[in-house]
Amino acid sequence: MMEKVASKRGLQLRSLISVLTIVAVWEAAARAGLASPLFLPAFTKVLGEWWSVCADGSLPGDLFTSLFRAAAGLLLATSIGVPLGIAMARNRLLHWMFDPVIALAFPSPKIAFLPIFILWFGIYSISKILLVAFACVFPILIGTFAAASALNRVWIWSAYSLGTSNFALLFRIVLPAAWPRIFAALRVALPVSLITTFTAEMVGGGGGMGATLMYSQRFFESPTVFAYILTMLAVGLLLDFIMLRIQQAFPAWSPGQ
Amino acid sequence: MRALTDPTPKIEIRGVSKSYPGDNSPVQALRAVDISIAEGEFVSIVGPSGCGKSTLLYVVGGFLNADGKVLVDGKVIHGPGTDRGVVFQEYALFPWLSVRNNILYGLERGGLASDERAKIADRLIGVIGLKGFEDRYPRELSGGMKQRVAIARTLACDPAILLLDEPFGALDAQTREVMQDELLRIWLETRKTVLMITHDVTEAVYLSNRICVMSARPGQIVDEFRIDLDRTIPREQLVTSDAFNKIRNQVWIAVRHQALAAETANAAI
Amino acid sequence: MQRSDRHSYLWSPIGRIIPLVVVGLIWQAAGTFRLVDPSFLPSPVRVAYAIADLLTGREIRDNLLVTLSRAAIGLALGSMAGVWLGLMMARSEVFRAYAAPIVGGTYSLPKSALIPLFILWFGIGTVTTVCAVFLACLLPMVVNTFQGVRSTPRVLIWGAEAFGTPPKGMLWRVFLPHALPDIFAGLRVALGFSFVLAISSEMVASTNGIGKLIFMYGENGAYDYMFAAIACVVVVAFLADRLLLIATDKCLRWHESSARRELA
Ligand SMILES: Nc1ncnc2c1ncn2[C@@H]1O[C@H](COP(=O)(O)OP(=O)(O)OP(=O)(O)O)[C@@H](O)[C@H]1O
Numbered sequence: 001m002m003e004k005v006a007s008k009r010g011l012q013l014r015s016l017i018s019v020l021t022i023v024a025v026w027e028a029a030a031r032a033g034l035a036s037p038l039f040l041p042a043f044t045k046v047l048g049e050w051w052s053v054c055a056d057g058s059l060p061g062d063l064f065t066s067l068f069r070a071a072a073g074l075l076l077a078t079s080i081g082v083p084l085g086i087a088m089a090r091n092r093l094l095h096w097m098f099d100p101v102i103a104l105a106f107p108s109p110k111i112a113f114l115p116i117f118i119l120w121f122g123i124y125s126i127s128k129i130l131l132v133a134f135a136c137v138f139p140i141l142i143g144t145f146a147a148a149s150a151l152n153r154v155w156i157w158s159a160y161s162l163g164t165s166n167f168a169l170l171f172r173i174v175l176p177a178a179w180p181r182i183f184a185a186l187r188v189a190l191p192v193s194l195i196t197t198f199t200a201e202m203v204g205g206g207g208g209m210g211a212t213l214m215y216s217q218r219f220f221e222s223p224t225v226f227a228y229i230l231t232m233l234a235v236g237l238l239l240d241f242i243m244l245r246i247q248q249a250f251p252a253w254s255p256g257q
Numbered sequence: 258m259r260a261l262t263d264p265t266p267k268i269e270i271r272g273v274s275k276s277y278p279g280d281n282s283p284v285q286a287l288r289a290v291d292i293s294i295a296e297g298e299f300v301s302i303v304g305p306s307g308c309g310k311s312t313l314l315y316v317v318g319g320f321l322n323a324d325g326k327v328l329v330d331g332k333v334i335h336g337p338g339t340d341r342g343v344v345f346q347e348y349a350l351f352p353w354l355s356v357r358n359n360i361l362y363g364l365e366r367g368g369l370a371s372d373e374r375a376k377i378a379d380r381l382i383g384v385i386g387l388k389g390f391e392d393r394y395p396r397e398l399s400g401g402m403k404q405r406v407a408i409a410r411t412l413a414c415d416p417a418i419l420l421l422d423e424p425f426g427a428l429d430a431q432t433r434e435v436m437q438d439e440l441l442r443i444w445l446e447t448r449k450t451v452l453m454i455t456h457d458v459t460e461a462v463y464l465s466n467r468i469c470v471m472s473a474r475p476g477q478i479v480d481e482f483r484i485d486l487d488r489t490i491p492r493e494q495l496v497t498s499d500a501f502n503k504i505r506n507q508v509w510i511a512v513r514h515q516a517l518a519a520e521t522a523n524a525a526i
Numbered sequence: 527m528q529r530s531d532r533h534s535y536l537w538s539p540i541g542r543i544i545p546l547v548v549v550g551l552i553w554q555a556a557g558t559f560r561l562v563d564p565s566f567l568p569s570p571v572r573v574a575y576a577i578a579d580l581l582t583g584r585e586i587r588d589n590l591l592v593t594l595s596r597a598a599i600g601l602a603l604g605s606m607a608g609v610w611l612g613l614m615m616a617r618s619e620v621f622r623a624y625a626a627p628i629v630g631g632t633y634s635l636p637k638s639a640l641i642p643l644f645i646l647w648f649g650i651g652t653v654t655t656v657c658a659v660f661l662a663c664l665l666p667m668v669v670n671t672f673q674g675v676r677s678t679p680r681v682l683i684w685g686a687e688a689f690g691t692p693p694k695g696m697l698w699r700v701f702l703p704h705a706l707p708d709i710f711a712g713l714r715v716a717l718g719f720s721f722v723l724a725i726s727s728e729m730v731a732s733t734n735g736i737g738k739l740i741f742m743y744g745e746n747g748a749y750d751y752m753f754a755a756i757a758c759v760v761v762v763a764f765l766a767d768r769l770l771l772i773a774t775d776k777c778l779r780w781h782e783s784s785a786r787r788e789l790a
Pocket residue numbers: 277278284285286305306307308309310311312313346474
């Protein structure tokens with residue numbers, strides 16, 4: 001194909017321009033009074049607010065609470081989803097037992113279960129962690145199951161014929177071979193854990209980023225709303241970037257993505 | 258042969274060089290390749306794997322830019338054209354089209370009535386032995402079947418020039434001979450200009466007027482063999498004849514020479 | 527999913543209901559034998575009564591319809607806009623350079639974070655919900671369409687060019703068909719998002735819809751009705767997902783992912 005490739009520098013410049021334009025238009029619109037400060041506080045004002053909620057410790061505190069809930073839920077989901085996914089791939093009876101439940105639960109919007117979790121576990125961290133685990137366990141489970149089922153049978157046969165025991169098979173063949181795709185499933189589950197935490201906090205209260213965000217909205221503290229949203233955006237970007245880097249560090253044989 | 262005395266060559270490859278951007282230094286795939294192919298000539302290119310044969314075909318097809326020039330009918334080409342039908346090494350069938358629709362794909366621009374197009378497609382499906390598979394999708398075919406569909410798809414458009422990249426590479430030995438004879442029959446009938454890439458020396462000698470041997474990367478034409486065999490005698494007689502085997506052995510030794518050179522070059526790295 | 531001949535009855539539609547029935551029985555037993563407080567976990571029988579009651583009334587139907595239409599509008603707009611944006615990004619380097627930071631930035635944003643902002647802008651009600659759903663559906667569609675188009679093998683493009691496909695025809699004849707499996711995969715993600723965002727946003731910013739209804743039952747202590755409404759959501763989401771999968775299979779019969787037919 002005869003296509004001209006624009007210079008990399010030029011493209012990066014355009015990306016930068018695009019971001020700067022948005023910020024500039026935002027700032028100008030707010031300054032010029034095109035939008036009321038309630039709807040659109042100036043970018044500089046949001047930055048100032050961000051700084052002050054950081055300085056008084058409220059934002060870092062909320063962020064810590066939320067990230068703790070998301071991480072604990074994700075960890076719980078992983079420690080259930082990965083072993084169960086592998087077990088289901090290796091054992092047909094387990095597969096038969098869990099498949100219908102998973103098939104029903106996977107597409108359902110987990111946030112609808114929030115009132116149940118609140119009813120059972122209160123409005124603080126436990127209910128949120130468990131809801132996050134509930135939301136994350138299905139993509140992890142399905143990803144792990146698919147990864148462990150897609151193993152080349154010939155690898156397993158040749159491992160057996162080389163005298164590998166069942167236990168060693170798990171750690172020397174199944175996990176290493178399935179790991180890249182399991183990790184890909186974790187990468188899918190990570191944003192699910194964040195969105196579930198924030199939403200559960202927004203709906204159910206009990207502290208954290210989502211609760212403060214909702215609270216600020218209710219009292220029309222628009223700069224705080226924007227400061228919190230921008231922080232959530234940054235956290236989402238940063239965590240995904242870290243996961244991507246880890247994924248890229250996998251050996252070349254791994255069928256990434 | 259009328260074709261060989263024609264003054265303007267059908268295809269002229271003039272000083273074509275091509276480098277791919279590599280990790281550290283660019284990879285030179287082709288260096289100053291000159292080939293001129295007369296109208297109605299059948300030229301084969303043989304050479305070690307990775308020497309740049311496909312690259313050369315892509316340049317002639319107009320898909321890749323390269324240094325140097327490619328002329329078709331005396332005019333420099335600036336991209337792909339329907340005058341050059343291509344069979345790609347990877348078949349390049351459209352996975353979302355059935356066998357029949359793949360074959361029909363190129364015909365839609367020819368201005369033929371739809372029943373005429375269907376007739377052409379049906380005939381070719383018969384020729385490639387895929388009757389009953391018309392409505393299958395490429396993923397449901399074996400490698401050899403896909404390759405046959407790719408050949409049929411190109412033949413359906415009846416281009417003046419055929420560019421074939423290892424067109425029989427994925428076929429089993431028997432089907433391969435049947436398809437070779439079919440290609441030979443079509444060529445004898447229509448006298449298309451053919452540029453074919455192959456690894457199979459016997460195939461090259463059996464089909465071509467001329468064989469160009471390429472060196473290991475960067476690919477250059479290092480040897481050329483003219484072949485004047487009587488194509489009308491049956492395969493068994495021709496292939497077992499002394500004349501055939503003499504030239505076959507010569508080409509084989511030349512190719513082997515290049516392959517060994519490629520191997521020692523690789524070992525040195 | 528391969529099935530063995532020995533246990534084929536287990537994998538029949540009826541066999542596959544057994545595990546669900548077992549779950550129901552355990553749940554019922556837990557209530558009957560007072561292993562859990564029935565006021566916290568209404569028994570399946572009570573939930574079934576509640577479902578029957580809800581299905582005969584208008585409450586659930588009307589609210590479910592409200593939610594579904596909000597989700598559907600957001601999903602339809604979001605996926606159409608997403609496919610268009612994805613195509614543009616894939617086909618134009620310049621457009622991509624401008625759009626990439628915006629798409630990349632919002633892709634990892636937990637979408638529900640924008641609900642409070644939309645409440646500020648649009649108040650409480652349908653517009654806020656539709657906007658949230660729209661944005662959540664847009665991004666997976668952009669990214670998947672983009673990847674599907676970009677991964678078109680060069681020989682397919684070349685093949686089409688060699689057969690004289692004009693540049694305008696490439697979009698419909700090569701790029702979109704090749705991206706279709708990815709587009710459908712994105713659509714499945716977007717469908718899931720549409721339910722999540724519609725319900726989340728109704729829980730905080732609506733006076734009607736199934737999300738609000740579930741929450742109200744919870745606040746009024748009508749737990750059997752709350753469970754019943756959640757069960758309805760689960761079933762509807764499941765059916766929507768299945769319908770999409772069936773449609774996908776119909777449209778992608780040519781693709782590897784579709785059930786492998788035997789060679790004759
Ligand atoms: N897109 C590309 N980018 C970088 N290098 C390439 C690219 N395509 C081909 N090459 C390199 O150029 C050389 C020639 O490739 P080409 O495909 O033309 O070889 P070939 O002679 O057709 O080999 P084979 O007989 O195995 O088909 C190879 O060494 C290959 O590594």
